[in-house]
Amino acid sequence: MIIRSVEVKDAEKILEYTKIVGNESNNLLFGSEGIGLNVDQEVKVLESIINHPKQIMIVAIANDEIVGLANLSGQTRERIAHQARLAISVRKDYWGKGISSQLMSSLINFAKEIQIEVITLEVFSNNIRGIKLYEKFGFEHIGEFKKFAKINGEFVDAKLMNLYLK
Numbered sequence: 001m002i003i004r005s006v007e008v009k010d011a012e013k014i015l016e017y018t019k020i021v022g023n024e025s026n027n028l029l030f031g032s033e034g035i036g037l038n039v040d041q042e043v044k045v046l047e048s049i050i051n052h053p054k055q056i057m058i059v060a061i062a063n064d065e066i067v068g069l070a071n072l073s074g075q076t077r078e079r080i081a082h083q084a085r086l087a088i089s090v091r092k093d094y095w096g097k098g099i100s101s102q103l104m105s106s107l108i109n110f111a112k113e114i115q116i117e118v119i120t121l122e123v124f125s126n127n128i129r130g131i132k133l134y135e136k137f138g139f140e141h142i143g144e145f146k147k148f149a150k151i152n153g154e155f156v157d158a159k160l161m162n163l164y165l166k
């Protein structure tokens with residue numbers, strides 16, 4: 001398995017990947033429709049991430065397919081420039097093999113390199129795997145967001161979790 005930074009040529013595969021993981025898991029902000037961009041739009045998003053000094057997107061690749069995707073996005077406004085947001089997913093067939101742990105380590109190292117002090121995220125309160133993953137990396141529970149998402153008419157609460165690097 002290869003873990004590397006995203007490249008513009010990954011655009012089409014990333015769009016396919018988001019549809020697959022969106023279909024496999026109810027714990028993401030999108031379902032089987034994926035992220036709703038066409039390839040040209042995704043290319044622009046990837047170019048913007050690749051050229052941004054405070055953003056990184058990394059992919060895990062097995063058998064020439066994307067099996068994991070994670071990104072860290074540093075805030076740009078000066079008063080919150082010490083914060084970055086994190087998101088991660090892995091294809092179901094590849095759960096429990098340590099892929100997300102490798103992706104998390106890469107993102108946290110990048111965050112340290114760019115002097116991020118707090119990594120923030122929201123995780124659905126019923127996503128035990130996700131919560132355990134974040135706890136393993138030292139994320140703290142800082143609050144609960146009632147009615148964070150609405151999926152098929154049902155509200156889902158989220159836990160707010162932060163990793164304090166300093």
Ligand SMILES: CC(C)(COP(=O)(O)OP(=O)(O)OC[C@H]1O[C@@H](n2cnc3c(N)ncnc32)[C@H](O)[C@@H]1OP(=O)(O)O)[C@@H](O)C(=O)NCCC(=O)NCCS
Binds near residue numbers: 128
């Ligand atoms: C959450 C997710 C990213 C974990 O990915 P993964 O590659 O399976 O995770 P890993 O194999 O690296 O395991 C990391 C940790 O997760 C936790 N974990 C893994 N499997 C678990 C299980 N069955 N039950 C509870 N915790 C579990 C453990 O803490 C594990 O660390 P350990 O093996 O050292 O104990 C993956 O299940 C996923 O993509 N889910 C759908 C999308 C999602 O929920 N993303 C997060 C949204 S906030």
